[in-house]
Amino acid sequence: MMPVYETWSAERTAEIIAQYVDQPGALLPILHGVQAAFGCIPEPAVPILADALNLSRAEVHGVVTFYHDFRREPPGRHVLKLCRAEACQAAGCDALAERAQAKLGVGLGDTTADERVTLRPTYCLGLCAVAPSAMFDDRVIGRLDAKRLDALLEETWA
Amino acid sequence: MGVSARVFIARDAGALAVGADDVAVALARAASRRGVALDITRTGSRGLYWLEPLLEVVTPAGRVAYGPVAPEDVEALVDAGIFDGGQHPLRLGLTEEIPWLKRQIRLTFARCGVIDPLSLDDYRAHGGYRALERALSLGTEAIIEEVVQSGLRGRGGAGFPTGIKWRTVSQTSGPQKYIVCNADEGDSGTFADRMLIEGDPFVLIEGITIAGIAVGATKGYVYIRSEYPHAVATLAAALAAARREGLLGRGVAGSAHAFDLELRVGAGAYVCGEETSLLDSLEGKRGIVRAKPPLPAHKGLFGCPTVINNVLSLASVPSILGHGAAAYRELGHGRSRGTMPIQLAGNVKYGGLFETAFGITLGELVDRVGGGTASGRPVRAVQVGGPLGAYFPRALFDTPFDYEAFAARDGLIGHGGIVVFDDSVDMAKQARFAMEFCALESCGKCTPCRIGSTRGVETLERIINGDNAEPNIALIEDLCHTMKFGSLCALGGFTPYPVMSALTYFPEDFRARPRRLVAAE
Numbered sequence: 001m002m003p004v005y006e007t008w009s010a011e012r013t014a015e016i017i018a019q020y021v022d023q024p025g026a027l028l029p030i031l032h033g034v035q036a037a038f039g040c041i042p043e044p045a046v047p048i049l050a051d052a053l054n055l056s057r058a059e060v061h062g063v064v065t066f067y068h069d070f071r072r073e074p075p076g077r078h079v080l081k082l083c084r085a086e087a088c089q090a091a092g093c094d095a096l097a098e099r100a101q102a103k104l105g106v107g108l109g110d111t112t113a114d115e116r117v118t119l120r121p122t123y124c125l126g127l128c129a130v131a132p133s134a135m136f137d138d139r140v141i142g143r144l145d146a147k148r149l150d151a152l153l154e155e156t157w158a
Numbered sequence: 159m160g161v162s163a164r165v166f167i168a169r170d171a172g173a174l175a176v177g178a179d180d181v182a183v184a185l186a187r188a189a190s191r192r193g194v195a196l197d198i199t200r201t202g203s204r205g206l207y208w209l210e211p212l213l214e215v216v217t218p219a220g221r222v223a224y225g226p227v228a229p230e231d232v233e234a235l236v237d238a239g240i241f242d243g244g245q246h247p248l249r250l251g252l253t254e255e256i257p258w259l260k261r262q263i264r265l266t267f268a269r270c271g272v273i274d275p276l277s278l279d280d281y282r283a284h285g286g287y288r289a290l291e292r293a294l295s296l297g298t299e300a301i302i303e304e305v306v307q308s309g310l311r312g313r314g315g316a317g318f319p320t321g322i323k324w325r326t327v328s329q330t331s332g333p334q335k336y337i338v339c340n341a342d343e344g345d346s347g348t349f350a351d352r353m354l355i356e357g358d359p360f361v362l363i364e365g366i367t368i369a370g371i372a373v374g375a376t377k378g379y380v381y382i383r384s385e386y387p388h389a390v391a392t393l394a395a396a397l398a399a400a401r402r403e404g405l406l407g408r409g410v411a412g413s414a415h416a417f418d419l420e421l422r423v424g425a426g427a428y429v430c431g432e433e434t435s436l437l438d439s440l441e442g443k444r445g446i447v448r449a450k451p452p453l454p455a456h457k458g459l460f461g462c463p464t465v466i467n468n469v470l471s472l473a474s475v476p477s478i479l480g481h482g483a484a485a486y487r488e489l490g491h492g493r494s495r496g497t498m499p500i501q502l503a504g505n506v507k508y509g510g511l512f513e514t515a516f517g518i519t520l521g522e523l524v525d526r527v528g529g530g531t532a533s534g535r536p537v538r539a540v541q542v543g544g545p546l547g548a549y550f551p552r553a554l555f556d557t558p559f560d561y562e563a564f565a566a567r568d569g570l571i572g573h574g575g576i577v578v579f580d581d582s583v584d585m586a587k588q589a590r591f592a593m594e595f596c597a598l599e600s601c602g603k604c605t606p607c608r609i610g611s612t613r614g615v616e617t618l619e620r621i622i623n624g625d626n627a628e629p630n631i632a633l634i635e636d637l638c639h640t641m642k643f644g645s646l647c648a649l650g651g652f653t654p655y656p657v658m659s660a661l662t663y664f665p666e667d668f669r670a671r672p673r674r675l676v677a678a679e
Contacts, residue, residue, distance in 0.1 A: 024460060027442030028425060032384075053442075066444035066601075067425035069384055085346030086541055089591070090504030090579045091532070123428060123595070125385050126349040127175050128575070129207035129502065129509030138387065142175030 003137070005039035005074055012037060013045050017052045027053060027063055031070055039074030075118035076111040078156045081135040082144075084108075084121040087128035096132055096149055097121070103153055117156040162195040163241035166214040166221065168271065170203035170356045171388040172349065177229065178211040184232040185213070194241060202357015204271035205511030206258055214253050217243035223250040258508060258527070263489065265477040265497050266470060267350075267513050270357035276395050278403055281360040287411070289476035293368045294413050296479075301372040302328060305475060307483035309495030314340055314431075314468030315543065315572040315648070317494075317561040320475075323465055326455040328373040330463040335375035337366050338440065338459055338466040341382040341389070342424050342431040345544025347503040347575030351469035353511055354499075355382070355389040358473075359396035363419060365472035367410060368479065369465055370417040378419040379459070381436055384426055394421055428545075428599040432647045433466045435601055446601045447647040468573070470499060491517030494560040502528045504541075504577035521555030524578060535580035539664065541588075543572025545595050546652035548659035549579075549588065569655060585664035586671070589634075590618040592656040596649060606641045607650025613637060614657065624673035631661065631668060 006012060016033040020026045027049070034045055041064050050060045064070045082088075082097050097108060104112055104119055111118040127133035130142030136152050167173070167182045182198055189196035203210060209225035213235075222243040224235060231248060238246040250256055264270075273280040281287070293301050306321030327335060339362065343351040355362060366378050382390050397419060400406045410417050422440055424430050430439045434448035437459050458464025474496065478486045486496045494516035500523060502509050507529035524530070524540055531537055539549045548569035550557065557563050564571045579588075593614035600607045614637055621630045638654035645651040661668055 023420075025422075025440050025442035028422065028439065032423060032425070059443075062444050063442070067427050069424075069426035085595075086545060086588070086591070087347045087504040087575075087577045089588075090577055090583070122385060123599075124344060124346045124348075125171075126343060126352040126389075127172050128347045128349055128504065128577070129506075129511075130172055130176050130210070131504060131509075133175060140171050140175040140388070142172065 003039070006037050008038055008042045008044065010044070010048060013048050017049065021052055027055070027060070031064065035070060040071040043072070073111075076115045078117045078137055079120060079135075080117055080152060080156070081120045081122040081125075082108070083123070083125050083127070083131070083133045085124040087124070088132040091131035093132040093144075096144060096146065099146060100149060100153065103150070117153075161193065161241070162197070163189065164197045164199070164216040166199050166201050166216075167211060168203040169200035170353060171386070172207050172353070173203050173210040173212070174388070176210050176226070180229040181211045181213065181227050181232065184229040185236070188232050188236045189241075192236065196241075199274050201273065202270045202275050203353055204253065204259060205267065205353060206256065206508075207510040208508050209250065213240075215240050215243055219243065219252060221253045223253040223256065224248045225250060258510075258512075261527075262513050263497050263515055264513050265481075265486070266361070266474045266499055267354065267358070267511065268477065269361065270354060273358065275357050275359055275392055276399060278360065278399055278405075281358070285480060286360055286476075287364060287405070289479035290364050290368055290405075290411055292479050293371060294411065294415075298328065298372050298374065301368060301479070304479060304483045305372070308478040308486040309490065309493075310471060310474055310478060310486070311494065311561065312468055313470035313474070313498070313573065315570060320467060320471050323455055323467070324369060324373050326453070327375070327463045327465045330456055332463040334377065334460075334462045335373055336459045336462055336464040337369045337373070337375045337378035338437065338464055339366055339378065339380040339469060339472055340431065340433060340436055340466060341380050341386075341469045342436060343386070343469070343573065344383060344428040344431045345546075345573050345575050347541065347577035348501050348544060348573045349503070350499040350501055350511055350574060352386050352389050354469060354473055355386075356392045359393050360400065361476055362393075362469060362473045363396060363400050363406070365475040366419055367406065367417050368475050369467065369472060371410070371413075371415045373463075373465055375465065376416045376418070378417065379422050379440055380419065381422050381424060381430070381440055383424040383430075390421065390423055397421060427601075428595075429601045429647075429649055432649060435647070437464065437466065444601070446603050447649075449646060470573075489515040491515070491558055491560045492562055494562070498559065498571070498574050500559065501575045502578070503575060505531045505533055505580050506578040507532050516560050517558050519555065520550060520557045520559065520576075521552075523559065523576060524555065528576070528578060531578055531580040533580050533582075535582065537578055538581040538583055539579045539585065539588075539660075541577045541579070541656060542575070543570040544575055545592060546570070546648055546655055547572050547575075548655040549585065549663065550659065551663040553663070568659065570652065585660040585667040586618065586622050589657045589660040589668075590615060590622060592653055592660075593618060596653040600649060604644070604646040604650060606644035607646070607653075610637055610641045610645075610650065611653065614641075614653075618657075621668055622671060624671040627669050627671065634661065
């Protein structure tokens, strides 16, 4: 399933904050909530979060940029994550990653110009006994091969 | 007709990744067309991943397995009479008699793949919550003593005695104490935590609850990595069910003990698997490693005494308390007692989860259990213990699976993952990857890890390009020494293991490489 993101709004951000702010160590749950809503952590959210949690903007910025999951831009309509860790390397993921990059004309971590798909590296999906593995939107894929990869890339047109 | 049948198909992410849902749908359709009332229970995985999607049919003799089943096999399987255990080329016989499963000693994973993971009735019918009952009757001191006596050591990799950790927290006073379960299973080649949480979440909840009662903690957190959405969903549902039935909350299982458990999701930082970094992350900060002391047992989460244990350590506790410490301690080798869920991964013929007593040799695991490579080519190297583990050549396959035996050979068992590589692997590139990964995931607090990893990538790049191999190899050895002894945590401290083992056992991949001219950019 393709996620549908909301357009940025300060009110919606305040709602998300209110949902988690009473938990100890609320920043990560809030950031996950913000990203689930908007597809990324929009820049104007940072001072609002800092204010709500009594943190400096630098502290919030530090957390947002520390974790690989949090993004500054929303992803393409589809996201294809290719596992690049050792178990998948042993099973031939390097060639698959090269194939995906060549076919899409983007590097790992980039989004196609038509915003059709974002290609991301990931380091272990825990599917190491059915390697090489991938995640296409919310679907997990094991025993990935060139044919299956091509079929997934074809699906990105949907 | 009134014909009915009962089958089991896994809903574990590993099974879903190879089409278990499609098989379930095809089977439901085929049964309905034939007027068979079919009851499909979705379970965790048995861990025999090369056989997934595995289909198990209930027969009077027991569960009969078929696999690996593709959706297009389903019609022929039904025509062959699988609902009565009928013959078919994919028939594997009784599941429990499959040699790969039968050889194992399944304590922690006893129920995984057997029961409906979200059914408390199923869990109880298979011995669940008997350990908590016993724990409540034993009292806190005796619970801790039992865990100490079992010899259980941290299954996350460090191997610290779990009971000693618990005793330290129990003897430390604080306004609030916490149990933190580390489910940030980031090591490539490991999936035991994921499999257990998706296949038997209540055993983890029970183990954490017992830990809470033992040390006097009333609050616990499970920190799961975001790369495991299926595990997150299963555990969230299991926590809700446990709360509904009074197994978490104010009076746990009708006792005077209060204990509640919350689920927190990581955000893609490998270093958060390191315990102090995980605590900072739980506090809502960047996952920066803390200097020890103070130990988390004294000053952990929010500065309070905290037990932080791996999923497998906590999930082993119900089995230990259920069967007694002596039975657990009897198993094992040297100072490594009990069982270890070993994970066979990568280019391996029979990949999956193999729980057995410590002491089995690496060669037996790779060649006999794993069946060698999936590609059919010779095994050249295996990496044991994740991205910070050493690459072992065949010459070291006599190493017994045991914390001390691996350490004696400059390796580690880590979280029990074994990644198999065939003879097409380029060990210099694997060494470079180890440094790249360290550079990518370093929290940045200490210099050897933050800077050393980047210098390591550059130097290995020169070696790979055939540029002055000898002096650059000497530089890598020096750098690894600095990282090993100068880093604050295992990320920088253990990255030298894969690098140095590759260099030591596979020198031909580093030396005498053809000189490749690199264009100036």
